[in-house]
Amino acid sequence: MAGGTPSALGPAAVPLYVAAGLVSAFLLAPLVVPVLISFSDTEFVTWPPQGFTLRWYTKILNEAEFTSSFRFSLLLGVLATIGALLLGTPAAIGLTRHKFPGSALIQALLLSPLIFPALVTGIALLRIATALGAQDSLVNLALGHVLVTVPYVVRTVTASLKLVDPSIEDAARTLGAGRLKCFWLITRPQIMPGLVAGAIFAFVTSFDNYPVSMWLADAVNIPLPLMIFTLTGRFFDPGIAAIASLMILLSVTLILVMERLTGLKRAMSM
Amino acid sequence: MTDATGTLQMARTAPATPAWLRALIARPGTVGVLLVAPAAIFLLALFVLPVGNMIAYSFFRQTPTGELDTTLTLANYARLGSIDLYRKVMVTTLRVSLFTTIGAMVLAYPVALVMVRGHPMVSRLLAMVVIAPLLVNVVIRTYGWRIILANSDTGVLNWLLAAIGLGPARVLYTEWAIVIGSVHVFLPLMALPLAAALGRIDPSVEEAGRTLGASAWQAFCRVTLPLSVPGLAVGSTLVFSLTASSFVAPALLGGNFAKMLGTLVEEQILSVFDWPFGAAIATVLIGIVLAINLLYVWLVEKRFPAPGQSR
Numbered sequence: 310m311a312g313g314t315p316s317a318l319g320p321a322a323v324p325l326y327v328a329a330g331l332v333s334a335f336l337l338a339p340l341v342v343p344v345l346i347s348f349s350d351t352e353f354v355t356w357p358p359q360g361f362t363l364r365w366y367t368k369i370l371n372e373a374e375f376t377s378s379f380r381f382s383l384l385l386g387v388l389a390t391i392g393a394l395l396l397g398t399p400a401a402i403g404l405t406r407h408k409f410p411g412s413a414l415i416q417a418l419l420l421s422p423l424i425f426p427a428l429v430t431g432i433a434l435l436r437i438a439t440a441l442g443a444q445d446s447l448v449n450l451a452l453g454h455v456l457v458t459v460p461y462v463v464r465t466v467t468a469s470l471k472l473v474d475p476s477i478e479d480a481a482r483t484l485g486a487g488r489l490k491c492f493w494l495i496t497r498p499q500i501m502p503g504l505v506a507g508a509i510f511a512f513v514t515s516f517d518n519y520p521v522s523m524w525l526a527d528a529v530n531i532p533l534p535l536m537i538f539t540l541t542g543r544f545f546d547p548g549i550a551a552i553a554s555l556m557i558l559l560s561v562t563l564i565l566v567m568e569r570l571t572g573l574k575r576a577m578s579m
Numbered sequence: 580m581t582d583a584t585g586t587l588q589m590a591r592t593a594p595a596t597p598a599w600l601r602a603l604i605a606r607p608g609t610v611g612v613l614l615v616a617p618a619a620i621f622l623l624a625l626f627v628l629p630v631g632n633m634i635a636y637s638f639f640r641q642t643p644t645g646e647l648d649t650t651l652t653l654a655n656y657a658r659l660g661s662i663d664l665y666r667k668v669m670v671t672t673l674r675v676s677l678f679t680t681i682g683a684m685v686l687a688y689p690v691a692l693v694m695v696r697g698h699p700m701v702s703r704l705l706a707m708v709v710i711a712p713l714l715v716n717v718v719i720r721t722y723g724w725r726i727i728l729a730n731s732d733t734g735v736l737n738w739l740l741a742a743i744g745l746g747p748a749r750v751l752y753t754e755w756a757i758v759i760g761s762v763h764v765f766l767p768l769m770a771l772p773l774a775a776a777l778g779r780i781d782p783s784v785e786e787a788g789r790t791l792g793a794s795a796w797q798a799f800c801r802v803t804l805p806l807s808v809p810g811l812a813v814g815s816t817l818v819f820s821l822t823a824s825s826f827v828a829p830a831l832l833g834g835n836f837a838k839m840l841g842t843l844v845e846e847q848i849l850s851v852f853d854w855p856f857g858a859a860i861a862t863v864l865i866g867i868v869l870a871i872n873l874l875y876v877w878l879v880e881k882r883f884p885a886p887g888q889s890r
Contacts, residue, residue: 325692432633550726
């Protein structure tokens with residue numbers, strides 16, 4: 310820390326570094342504590358953890374409710390990502406590459422699920438599903454998840470498109486490439502970072518979603534976050550901490566991958 | 580230009596296309612509309628219409644026998660505003676959201692400053708620490724806080740307090756637990772726009788202030804802080820509206836003792852099955868979020884009308 314550039318932070322550099330360190334501790338505490346407790350050789354969740362055991366991991370990996378919810382959430386995440394890419398990519402191209410009346414309004418509409426309370430989105434979807442008698446929870450959940458993940462794809466792909474020189478596309482079209490061919494051969498490779506970032510955001514958003522899923526799930530199809538929520542009220546042993554640790558491990562892997570791929574700060578500020 | 584070459588292209592490779600279709604595609608904007616249409620129709624059908632339908636439902640009434648009475652009424656809203664229990668839930672929601680916003684602002688400021696102006700290594704590390712919680716499931720994060728804030732002497736906080744001869748504190752199942760958990764969940768959403776706003780400040784402006792005799796603290800209060808208000812405003816709008824409409828943190832950290840609108844609406848719809856009343860609570864949530872966003876527009880665009888300050 311002493312190697313900092315004091316000129317940029319002024320004379321307050323040391324207190325600022327200390328404050329940032331304390332906030333980091335606050336941010337990391339609820340992620341570190343479950344990991345430590347997941348190895349505790351005690352029947353209940355207690356602090357400080359005692360002894361060392363891996364039995365909680367074997368227990369939860371053999372817990373059918375956990376593994377089936379995990380598989381279901383993977384499926385749901387993949388479906389939502391595909392749907393969001395299929396709807397969001399053409400929309401982003403239409404909004405950035407073509408001029409038409411009302412495009413600002415449409416852009417606002419496509420991004421609106423981001424600022425609209427997701428809990429209310431879920432209630433509205435359940436209302437309409439009930440009214441229409443749509444009872445297939447997988448279909449309902451997939452549609453709801455596409456709805457909340459489309460904005461991420463629109464945003465990341467739009468950001469990528471703005472970095473691509475449209476005259477290259479024009480050149481390809483002039484030389485005889487059709488619209489689809491031009492997209493696949495010219496545009497797609499150039500906006501790949503946006504597509505990948507959009508896909509990652511869409512998958513993570515779906516995989517972690519609670520406020521939409523809580524209304525649309527049923528007794529058969531239970532996404533993982535809902536299952537973990539239920540288990541926290543039923544199990545008081547460190548098994549839940551082991552689940553938490555596995556989920557945190559998954560997130561940390563993802564963070565490192567994103568940091569490698571695009572640079573995390575850039576990916577988040579788009 | 581795109582459309583001109585497009586016409587040329589269509590004419591050359593697709594002679595079988597009927598003339599009217601070619602004419603339609605050649606019209607400026609048609610291709611754009613076609614590209615946007617699937618997503619726009621999807622959102623209209625599964626977002627705009629359902630939300631409108633739900634708001635309409637909030638003006639119906641459920642009779643004591645469970646029938647739906649479709650004469651328009653404000654009875655659900657009157658019930659929400661007149662019964663003490665529900666009024667208390669609304670006040671709790673607003674208070675928790677306000678404290679969470681303030682807490683996130685205070686904690687995010689030093690972090691954002693170091694992220695923007697600190698040593699590059701520290702800045703990179705800090706960005707990862709700030710963003711990491713965003714990618715960890717909210718149920719998992721809240722579960723972590725349940726262990727830390729547990730009221731028994733096996734909680735982490737009470738263990739720490741006992742070590743320095745204090746406590747025990749009862750935090751879990753109070754509004755404070757919800758505030759702590761929510762600050763943790765939403766801090767990144769304050770820190771990132773704030774860091775972006777701080778990054779846009781030209782350092783020479785502050786240097787000018789210092790050269791003209793301002794102390795570092797004065798330069799911060801008179802130059803940096805005012806210039807970072809747009810970032811704080813974006814962050815506060817996000818944090819306030821997301822806290823007001825959250826469910827997981829109030830359910831797991833507040834329990835039955837500190838109810839918020841999110842937990843109330845879940846109870847009314849999924850346990851009591853009173854759809855019209857639930858729809859009214861949801862509509863109030865929309866109102867809160869709308870009000871906060873309008874406040875943001877008023878604050879940033881009317882009070883700080885500097886060029887280049889758009890989101």
